[in-house]
Amino acid sequence: MKRMRAETPINFLLAGLLLLVPLAALALEEPFYITLATRMAILALAAVGLNLALGLGGLVSFGHAAFFGIGGYTAGILSTHASNAQPLMTWPIEIGGSDNMLVIWPVAVVLSGLVALVTGAISLRTSGVYFIMITLAFAQMIYYFATSWPAYGGEDGLSLGLRNAFPGINTALPLNFFLICYALLIAALYLFARIRDSRFGTALQAARQNQVRLAAVGISPFPIRLAAFVLSAMMTGLAGSLFADLNRFVSPSMLSWQMSGELIVLVILGGTGRLFGPVAGAMLFVLFEFILGGFTERWQLFLGLILLGVVLFARGGLLGLLAGKVRHG
Amino acid sequence: MQTTLLIEQILNGVQFGVMLFLMAAGLTLIFGVMGVINLAHGSLYMLGAFACAAVATATGSFWLGLMASLAAAAAAGAIVELLVIRRLYDRDHLDQVLATFALILIFSEGTRWLFGSFPLYLNIPPVLSGAVDLPAGARYQLYRLAIILVGIAVAIGLYLLISKTRLGMRIRAGQSDREMIAALGVDIRTLYTVVFALGAALAGLAGAMVGALQSVQVGMGEPVLILAFVVIVIGGIGSIKGALVGAALVGLVDTLGRFLLPQFFALFLGPSQGTTVGAALASMLIYIVMALILAVRPRGLFAAST
Numbered sequence: 239m240k241r242m243r244a245e246t247p248i249n250f251l252l253a254g255l256l257l258l259v260p261l262a263a264l265a266l267e268e269p270f271y272i273t274l275a276t277r278m279a280i281l282a283l284a285a286v287g288l289n290l291a292l293g294l295g296g297l298v299s300f301g302h303a304a305f306f307g308i309g310g311y312t313a314g315i316l317s318t319h320a321s322n323a324q325p326l327m328t329w330p331i332e333i334g335g336s337d338n339m340l341v342i343w344p345v346a347v348v349l350s351g352l353v354a355l356v357t358g359a360i361s362l363r364t365s366g367v368y369f370i371m372i373t374l375a376f377a378q379m380i381y382y383f384a385t386s387w388p389a390y391g392g393e394d395g396l397s398l399g400l401r402n403a404f405p406g407i408n409t410a411l412p413l414n415f416f417l418i419c420y421a422l423l424i425a426a427l428y429l430f431a432r433i434r435d436s437r438f439g440t441a442l443q444a445a446r447q448n449q450v451r452l453a454a455v456g457i458s459p460f461p462i463r464l465a466a467f468v469l470s471a472m473m474t475g476l477a478g479s480l481f482a483d484l485n486r487f488v489s490p491s492m493l494s495w496q497m498s499g500e501l502i503v504l505v506i507l508g509g510t511g512r513l514f515g516p517v518a519g520a521m522l523f524v525l526f527e528f529i530l531g532g533f534t535e536r537w538q539l540f541l542g543l544i545l546l547g548v549v550l551f552a553r554g555g556l557l558g559l560l561a562g563k564v565r566h567g
Numbered sequence: 568m569q570t571t572l573l574i575e576q577i578l579n580g581v582q583f584g585v586m587l588f589l590m591a592a593g594l595t596l597i598f599g600v601m602g603v604i605n606l607a608h609g610s611l612y613m614l615g616a617f618a619c620a621a622v623a624t625a626t627g628s629f630w631l632g633l634m635a636s637l638a639a640a641a642a643a644g645a646i647v648e649l650l651v652i653r654r655l656y657d658r659d660h661l662d663q664v665l666a667t668f669a670l671i672l673i674f675s676e677g678t679r680w681l682f683g684s685f686p687l688y689l690n691i692p693p694v695l696s697g698a699v700d701l702p703a704g705a706r707y708q709l710y711r712l713a714i715i716l717v718g719i720a721v722a723i724g725l726y727l728l729i730s731k732t733r734l735g736m737r738i739r740a741g742q743s744d745r746e747m748i749a750a751l752g753v754d755i756r757t758l759y760t761v762v763f764a765l766g767a768a769l770a771g772l773a774g775a776m777v778g779a780l781q782s783v784q785v786g787m788g789e790p791v792l793i794l795a796f797v798v799i800v801i802g803g804i805g806s807i808k809g810a811l812v813g814a815a816l817v818g819l820v821d822t823l824g825r826f827l828l829p830q831f832f833a834l835f836l837g838p839s840q841g842t843t844v845g846a847a848l849a850s851m852l853i854y855i856v857m858a859l860i861l862a863v864r865p866r867g868l869f870a871a872s873t
Contacts, residue, residue, distance in 0.1 A: 298661050360858055364865045367604055367660055367804055371796045372861060378793055379854035386847045495793060499668045506665055536680055542672030549666040550654055 245561045249514040253424070256282075256521060260416045272412040273484070278517075278524045279419040280480045285504040285516030286426045287473025292502065293511030294434060295466045296446030297362075300370045301377030302501045304357070305350040305471040307384065307493030309478025312346040314396040314488035321399050339404045339418075342479055350475025351468050353380075358467035362460060374495060381493040395489025402483050409483070419480050423517070426473050431513055433469070442466050474501070507548060509557030518556045571705040576826045577819070582711045584818025585718025589773035590795035591802070591810040592725060593766025599805030600741045600762050603652055604660055606667035608770050608795065609788025610674035615640040615771025616778035616787060617678060620687040629692035633775050640771020641764040648763040653756070671789070679785045686782035689775075714776050721769065722811055729807065738762060742805065794821075797857050803867030812868060817853050824852040 256278060263271030284306055291297040319326050319335025326333045336342060357376040361369055385393045401409045409415045433439045444452045445459040452459050482488045491497065500523070508519030526544065530537035552559060594608050618639035623632030647670065655663045695710040729735035737758055740748040749755040774788070781787070798817050802809025828849040833841030860868065 292661070298664065300664065360862055364861060367598065368800060368861070368865065368867075370604065370660060370664060371800045372857075374793065375797055375800070375854050375857055379851045382850035382854075383847055386850045388843060495789070499664075502661075502665060503668070506661070510661075536676045538672045539676035539680070542669040542676065545669035545672070546651065546666055549662050549669065550651070553662075 245512065245514065245557065248557065248561050252514050252517050252521065256517065257420060260413055264413065269412055272416055274524060274528060276412065276416040276419050276484055278520045279416065279423045280477050280484060281501075281504060281524065282517045282520035283419070283423045283426050283480070284474045284477035285501055285508070285520055286423070286430055287470045287475075287477065288501050289470075289505050289511065289516050290430060290433065290473065291467050291470035292505055293515065294439060294446065295442050295463055295470075297463060297467060297470075298370050298502075299373040299467070299470070300495070300498050300502065301357075301373035301375075302471070302474050303493050303495065303497035304377035304380045305354060305474040306478035306481065306497060306501070307380065307488075307490070308350045308353055309346040309475035309480075310482035310488040310492045311384065311390065311396070311478075312349055312475075313342050313402060313479040313482040314398055315390055316342050316345065317398050317400075317402050318390070318396060337400070337402045339402050339409070339479075339483070342402055343476055346475045346479040347472045350478070351472045354468045354471030355464070358464050358471075362463050362467065374498065377493060377498055378495060381490055381495070384490040384493055391489070393490060395487055395491075398482060398486040398488070401486060415483070419484075422476065422480070426476075427513060427517070429473075434513070438462065438465070503545060507545070507555055509555030512555070512557045512561075515555060515557050522556055570703055573826075574701060574703060574705040575707060576822055578707050578711065578715070580819035580822035581815070582715050582718075582818070583822055584815040585715050586773050586777055587791070587795055587798050587818055588718055588811055588814035589721060589769045590791055591798040591814050592721075592807055593769040594795055595799045595802070595805055595807060595810045596738070596762055597766045598799070600738055601652075601656060601759055603655055604663045604667065605652070605766075606664060606792065607647065607670035607674060608766070609792030610671050611640045611644055611767045611770040611788075612774035612791060613678065613783075613785065613788035614643050614674065615774030616689070616783045617682060617687065617774075618771070619775035619778055620689040620783045621682070623689055624687070629690070629779070632689070633772075636771045636775035637768050640774070641768040644767025644770075645760050645764040647767075648760045652763060653759070656759075675785050682785075684785070686784035687778075689778040689783055691779045710779065717772075717776065721772070725807060734758075734761070794853070797853055799867075801857055801860050801867055803870035806867075806869040809867055809869035816856070820856055821849075821853050824849040828852070 259275035260272040320337040361372045504519035508515035615636035619632035619636035622635035698706040798813040802813030829842040829845030832845035
């Protein structure tokens with residue numbers, strides 16, 4: 239595709255920059271920057287997921303925090319059970335917890351996908367504002383469940399004793415954990431690009447532009463959108479489990495509507511529907527948070543002003559400014 | 568004992584519903600006329616509560632505070648419409664969500680800047696303190712009863728405004744065809760500002776009245792905002808009647824669910840576990856109700872024709 243070529247150098251630059259941050263941190267002996275870069279990579283991964291639904295499919299989900307949180311709680315709950323040596327369930331079969339990322343990730347992805355399948359099937363019956371509000375409401379439902387269910391910390395959240403393990407790699411080292419997150423981000427970006435350029439992706443983008451025409455050429459939009467919604471939730475869920483591992487803490491705030499809003503902000507800030515939009519958005523967002531947060535406690539005020547400026551005056555986001563407008567936007 | 572408690576809970580549900588109606592009416596009006604989703608509506612509610620608390624503390628009069636909340640919320644609404652919302656009318660919903668999300672950040676941090684992070688408290692005016700006797704031996708807080716009456720009065724007032732006055736006629740015309748009423752010589756921009764300020768004033772009124780029941784703090788608006796969204800989605804976006812029915816439904820289902828479900832599950836699962844399960848389910852109940860209603864009627868109960 240032509241638009242890829244205009245963007246490609248900038249994409250490589252962004253990917254390189256993100257990889258460079260932790261290496262520079264090591265050289266400067268400022269390990270905190272590694273955490274910052276890991277945060278960027280994880281939020282970018284979550285936003286790549288959302289970008290699939292929002293950017294390609296035009297599905298404005300205001301409830302992606304639900305999947306982010308489900309991933310987080312999966313990591314938290316499984317590892318708590320593993321460290322207490324307490325089985326999750328004993329009947330009909332005994333299932334124990336796990337502190338192995340290779341177990342946690344698939345569980346987080348499958349659970350997020352299943353929840354997305356059910357909520358998506360209901361939400362996608364509607365469109366426009368209704369869709370925005372229903373996805374929000376489903377996320378709130380899970381949020382309130384998490385706050386009022388005391389078994390896993392309720393409102394206080396759940397601490398993970400140790401970071402979960404990856405076979406053969408010491409995840410307690412910040413750089414190793416960053417590289418795991420970075421690798422997953424690149425894999426997700428590859429998957430996003432493949433989906434975008436596939437027949438499925440073309441149909442999905444066509445459904446965003448004109449549902450009726452898509453139906454007229456014999457493709458039903460509903461299953462395509464549902465599949466995109468589920469895939470999108472799976473990526474965000476995976477990111478959630480990494481986020482829990484990064485903070486070694488899960489709380490209902492991962493499920494909150496502010497989180498859903500932030501995820502949308504990441505996508506828009508970078509450039510909706512662009513391959514590297516979420517990466518640019520996440521890097522910019524975490525940077526804002528860090529720099530403005532260093533200046534003033536009131537950084538959210540300035541974030542709000544910047545955001546307002548982007549929406550009103552710079553509609554293509556960062557990549558729109560750097561690489562020009564996408565045709566057929 | 569149980570019946571008096573039940574009566575009290577039903578009234579609490581109605582009072583909660585009335586408050587949600589004040590929020591939802593503004594939201595649904597703004598969406599119906601201008602096609603804008605306003606996430607910052609919760610901030611206007613918060614603003615009303617803060618204005619009321621600040622003025623009531625300074626002057627000692629709740630009533631002056633109430634006026635201040637109406638004025639402050641309406642003024643903030645008008646300013647926001649002129650500066651920001653006006654540019655969003657022909658944008659898609661995504662831009663509207665994002666811009667008004669940004670407004671929430673600005674309002675919340677701005678308020679925290681002005682008033683600090685500690686909650687303010689607002690006293691119930693002396694005239695309305697105390698309780699009234701109800702049939703069957705129940706007693707109910709007079710102030711909450713007054714909120715219910717104010718809500719009913721506002722509902723009637725809105726109905727009259729929209730169906731009987733010239734402004735209402737223009738609002739209805741704006742709902743059905745914007746271009747046409749602009750072509751007929753109605754100053755549509757001023758109309759939009761007026762509608763937005765009206766919705767904002769209703770939110771400010773709700774915030775001020777609720778401020779006396781709970782603490783006034785930053786972030787108080789968003790939980791109510793999300794419930795108001797549930798209300799208008801259930802009722803059908805753009806419909807005032809839908810907002811009224813939806814608000815009553817959500818208020819009652821939520822309040823009674825929190826009261827009855829824990830007791831209900833305690834019958835089967837024993838007191839401690841039953842209460843846990845019941846409370847968890849009650850906190851999700853309105854969303855479950857919403858999902859069920861939308862599964863049957865995807866555009867809400869009283870969908871507007873747009």
